[in-house]
Amino acid sequence: xxxxTWQGPNTVKVQDVPEPRILNRHDAxxxxxxxxxxxxxxxxxxxxxxxxxxxxxxxxxxxxxxVETGPDVRNVRPGDRVVVPFPIACGSxxxxxxxxxxxxxxxxxxxxxxxxxxxxxxxxxxxxSHLTGGYPGGQAQxxxxxxxxVNPLKVPDGMTDEQVLFLSDILPTGYMGAEMCDIQPGxxxxxxxxxxxxxxAIASARMLxxxxxxxxxxxxxxLRMAKERAGADITINYEEQDVLETLRELxxxxxxxxxxxxxxxxxxxxxIEYAYDRxxxxxxxxxxxxxxxxxxxxxxxxxxxxxxxxxFGGFIDKFPIGAVMNRGLTIRAGQCHVQRYMQPLLERIQAxxxxxxxxxxxxxxxxxxPKGYEIFKHKEDECVKVVLQP
Amino acid sequence: xxxxxxxSRGLGAFSLGLGVAQLVAPRRLLExxxxxxxxxxxxIVRAIGVREIGAxxxxxxxxxxxxxxxxxxxxxxxxxxxxxxxxxARGARRDRATAALGAIVAISAADLVTxxxxxxxxxxxxxxxxxxxxxVRRSITINxxxxxxxxxxxxxxxxPRFMHHLxxxxxxxxxxxxxxxxxxxxxxxxxDAEITEDRPGERIAWRAVPGSGIQNWGTVTFARAPGDxxxxxxxxxxxEPPAGPIGVAAAKLFGEEPEQQTAGDLRxxxxxxxxxxxxxxxxxxGGRTVRQRPARPLxxxxxxxxxxxxxxxxxxxxxxxxxxxxxAGQPLQATDAHPVGAG
Numbered sequence: 001x002x003x004x005t006w007q008g009p010n011t012v013k014v015q016d017v018p019e020p021r022i023l024n025r026h027d028a029x030x031x032x033x034x035x036x037x038x039x040x041x042x043x044x045x046x047x048x049x050x051x052x053x054x055x056x057x058x059x060x061x062x063x064x065x066x067v068e069t070g071p072d073v074r075n076v077r078p079g080d081r082v083v084v085p086f087p088i089a090c091g092s093x094x095x096x097x098x099x100x101x102x103x104x105x106x107x108x109x110x111x112x113x114x115x116x117x118x119x120x121x122x123x124x125x126x127x128x129s130h131l132t133g134g135y136p137g138g139q140a141q142x143x144x145x146x147x148x149x150v151n152p153l154k155v156p157d158g159m160t161d162e163q164v165l166f167l168s169d170i171l172p173t174g175y176m177g178a179e180m181c182d183i184q185p186g187x188x189x190x191x192x193x194x195x196x197x198x199x200x201a202i203a204s205a206r207m208l209x210x211x212x213x214x215x216x217x218x219x220x221x222x223l224r225m226a227k228e229r230a231g232a233d234i235t236i237n238y239e240e241q242d243v244l245e246t247l248r249e250l251x252x253x254x255x256x257x258x259x260x261x262x263x264x265x266x267x268x269x270x271x272i273e274y275a276y277d278r279x280x281x282x283x284x285x286x287x288x289x290x291x292x293x294x295x296x297x298x299x300x301x302x303x304x305x306x307x308x309x310x311x312f313g314g315f316i317d318k319f320p321i322g323a324v325m326n327r328g329l330t331i332r333a334g335q336c337h338v339q340r341y342m343q344p345l346l347e348r349i350q351a352x353x354x355x356x357x358x359x360x361x362x363x364x365x366x367x368x369x370p371k372g373y374e375i376f377k378h379k380e381d382e383c384v385k386v387v388l389q390p
Numbered sequence: 391x392x393x394x395x396x397x398s399r400g401l402g403a404f405s406l407g408l409g410v411a412q413l414v415a416p417r418r419l420l421e422x423x424x425x426x427x428x429x430x431x432x433x434i435v436r437a438i439g440v441r442e443i444g445a446x447x448x449x450x451x452x453x454x455x456x457x458x459x460x461x462x463x464x465x466x467x468x469x470x471x472x473x474x475x476x477x478x479a480r481g482a483r484r485d486r487a488t489a490a491l492g493a494i495v496a497i498s499a500a501d502l503v504t505x506x507x508x509x510x511x512x513x514x515x516x517x518x519x520x521x522x523x524x525x526v527r528r529s530i531t532i533n534x535x536x537x538x539x540x541x542x543x544x545x546x547x548x549x550p551r552f553m554h555h556l557x558x559x560x561x562x563x564x565x566x567x568x569x570x571x572x573x574x575x576x577x578x579x580x581x582d583a584e585i586t587e588d589r590p591g592e593r594i595a596w597r598a599v600p601g602s603g604i605q606n607w608g609t610v611t612f613a614r615a616p617g618d619x620x621x622x623x624x625x626x627x628x629x630e631p632p633a634g635p636i637g638v639a640a641a642k643l644f645g646e647e648p649e650q651q652t653a654g655d656l657r658x659x660x661x662x663x664x665x666x667x668x669x670x671x672x673x674x675x676g677g678r679t680v681r682q683r684p685a686r687p688l689x690x691x692x693x694x695x696x697x698x699x700x701x702x703x704x705x706x707x708x709x710x711x712x713x714x715x716x717x718a719g720q721p722l723q724a725t726d727a728h729p730v731g732a733g
Contacts, residue, residue, distance in 0.1 A: 003686065109670060109671035134674055
C-alpha cells in the first residue's frame with residue numbers, strides 16, 4: 001500500500017509499504033478514506049522530535065471503513081465507517097476508567113523510552129515517533145487500530161468525511177483547551193495561535209460562553225479566519241502590535257481571564273528572545289521554544305488559568321515560575337483525551353453548533369503529501385489545513 | 391550531614407579544574423610550580439590531567455563516590471613520588487617545587503580524610519552471600535485484586551507469558567520447579583528453584599536450589615493499592631550468573647540491564663491482566679528495545695516469528711470482573727467517565 005513515510009528532516013516520501021495485519025486480538029484494520037496533516041506533524045517534519053526512524057509512517061488524524069477485525073472484537077465489524085482517535089486507549093486501566101485516555105497505562109509499547117524522558121509513559125499514539133510506541137500512522141491507505149472495541153467512533157449515515165474527520169484530534173483538542181479554562185460568564189479569553197487547533201479553541205470558547213475572545217497570530221489570513229469563521233471578537237497581529245500592551249488595554253489593565261496556548265514548541269516571536277531560544281535549540285541545550293507560553297503567562301490576569309494544548313516535547317528555559325506562583329495562576333495542560341469528547345462533539349456538529357470544515361483550505365491525493373507538508377509548513381497559498389485522500 | 395560526600399564533591403570540582411589546566415597548559419603549570427619543563431614532563435602532566443578529569447567525573451556524578459575518592463588517594467601517592475623526584479631534578483626551581491610538593495601532601499591528607507569519611511557514610515549493600523550484588527526492585531499497579539494477581543503469578547505456567555527471557559517453567563509440586571531461560575543464538579540455561587515462602591494473596595519468595603548452578607532469588611508482594619486502583623505489586627530480584635561456560639551466555643540472557651528487563655516484565659503482566667494480551671507495535675514487535683524497525687506494517691517474514699492471534703479463544707481474563715467493578719469492551723465514548731477539572 002502507499003503511505004507517507006518520514007525520511008529525515010524536511011523530507012517525506014510516499015512509498016509502497018506492506019499492508020497492516022492483525023497483531024493483537026482486539027485489533028481492527030481500517031481502509032482509510034480521509035486523513036490530514038497536523039501542526040504537530042510539522043515538529044516531526046522539522047526534525048525536533050527524537051526517536052524517529054527513516055521509514056516511519058506519519059499521520060494520526062484518520063478515518064475510514066473497517067475491513068478486518070481480530071478474534072476478540074465485538075463492537076465494530078467490517079463495513080462500519082469509523083473515525084479513529086489519535087491516542088490509543090486500552091479502556092481497562094485506571095487512567096482509562098478515569099477518562100484520562102491519553103494517559104493510558106498499557107498502550108505505549110515503548111513505555112520504557114517515554115518513562116526516561118517524561119517520568120512516566122503516556123499512551124501510545126499513531127505515527128508519532130517511537131517514544132509513543134512506534135505505531136504506524138494514518139497518512140496511508142490502511143491502518144491497524146488496536147483495541148477496536150473501545151477507540152473508534154462510528155459515523156452516522158448522512159455525514160461527510162470532512163464533517164467528522166477532525167473528531168480524531170484537532171476539534172477535541174481545541175475543545176479541551178477551552179474546557180480546561182473553566183470559562184465563566186463574563187470571561188475574556190485570549191488564544192495564542194490561529195492554526196487549526198487555535199481556530200477550534202476559539203470556536204469552543206464561543207460555544208462554552210466566553211464573553212470576549214481574542215486571537216493572536218501573525219498571518220493576516222489566519223486572523224481573518226479566526227474572526228470570520230471561528231468566532232473571535234478581536235484579533236492581534238503580533239508583528240504589528242505589542243501583545244502584552246494591547247491585551248492590557250483591551251482588558252482595562254486586568255489581563256485576559258483565561259489564556260490558551262495553541263502554539264507549542266516551535267513558537268516564533270519578532271522579539272530578541274526568539275534569537276535566544278532558537279540559538280539554544282540549535283545547540284541542543286533547550287529542546288522547545290516557550291515564547292508564546294511565556295507571553296501567555298505574563299498576560300493572564302492574577303488567579304487566571306493558562307491552558308496549554310500546544311505540543312511540547314522536552315525542556316524549556318527561562319520559565320516564569322515566579323509569575324505563576326506569586327500571582328496564583330493555574331496551569332492546565334494535556335494531550336487531548338479525545339475519546340471523551342468525540343460523542344458530545346459529534347452531537348454538536350449534528351446540531352449545527354459548529355461546522356469543522358471551515359478550517360480546510362487544501363485537499364489533495366495522498367500521493368501529493370510532500371507538497372502538502374511544504375505548503376502547510378511555509379503557510380503558502382493561505383494554507384490552514386490540508387486533507388489527504390488515499 | 392554527609393560531610394564526606396560534600397568534601398568529595400568539592401575535591402571533584404578541584405580535580406576538574408586542575409585536570410583541565412594540566413591537559414591544556416602543562417608547560418605553564420610546570421613553570422609555575424618550579425618543576426623542569428623538558429620532555430617527557432609535559433606528557434606526564436597531560437596524562438595526570440586525564441586521570442584528574444576521570445576522577446572528577448566520578449566524584450561529581452556518583453551518588454556515593456567511594457571508589458573515586460580512593461582513586462584520588464592512589465593518584466596522590468603517585469603524585470608525591472613524582473613531585474619528590476621533580477624537586478631533586480635538574481632544572482627545577484627548588485623553592486617553588488618544594489612548595490608544590492607541600493601542597494600535594496596537604497591535598498593528599500584531605501583526600502585521605504575524605505575517602506575514609508565517605509566510605510563510612512555510604513550505605514551498606516545488602517549482602518546475601520551473592521557478592522553484594524544489588525537487588526533489582528520494581529513496582530507496578532494492576533487493576534485487579536491482590537488475590538487475582540497472586541493466583542496468576544503462583545501458576546508458574548504463566549510466567550513465560552510476561553517474563554520474556556523465560557521459555558518454560560515447570561511446576562514439579564511441593565514448591566519445586568524447573569526453569570528454562572532463553573539465551574542469545576538459541577542457547578538455553580536451566581535450573582531448579584524452590585518456593586521458600588508462599589502466602590496467598592500476599593507474598594511469594596523463591597530461590598534457585600543451592601547447587602543448581604545459578605544463583606537467583608526473588609520475592610513478589612501483593613498489596614492493596616489506595617482507593618479503587620487494585621494491587622501494588624513489588625518485585626525484588628537478584629540474578630548472579632555463574633562463572634564458566636554457561637556464565638557468559640547466562641549473563642547476557644539475564645539482561646545487561648536487569649532493571650529494564652524487570653520493568654518490562656511487570657508492564658507485560660499488567661497488560662495481560664488488564665487487557666488480556668501483551669501489547670505490540672510494529673516497531674518493537676519481537677521485543678526489540680534498540681534497533682527498532684521503522685513504524686510501518688510488518689513484512690511476512692518479519693511477522694512470521696510472532697504468535698498468530700487470528701485463531702483460538704480469547705484469554706479468560708477478558709471477561710473477569712475488575713477491582714473497580716468495571717469490565718472490558720465498552721466503547722469509551724459511551725462511558726460516563728469523570729471529566730477532569732470542569733465545573
